[in-house]
Amino acid sequence: MAIxxxxxxxxxxxxxxxxxxxxxxxxxxxxxxxMPDGSVRFVAVNLPMTALQGILPPxxxxxxxxxxxxxxxxxxxxxxxxxx
Numbered sequence: 452m453a454i455x456x457x458x459x460x461x462x463x464x465x466x467x468x469x470x471x472x473x474x475x476x477x478x479x480x481x482x483x484x485x486m487p488d489g490s491v492r493f494v495a496v497n498l499p500m501t502a503l504q505g506i507l508p509p510x511x512x513x514x515x516x517x518x519x520x521x522x523x524x525x526x527x528x529x530x531x532x533x534x535x
Contacts, residue, residue: 473497479497
């Protein structure tokens, strides 16, 4: 377990094992995400998009451009603010 201390200015040092694991370098950004249960996730924002490769299972079939456009339109219409 890695433990850090918060200073009087609200600052802390990320322990070396965590910096190495997340490949954090000076100037990198991190995001703190408060979860519904009150816990906090610490997420490195420095990872390249290629780091996401393989986190989802491969699709059962490829979607056509038309299918993708329809799905985008459906999602956009659900999230659009309603007019009165």
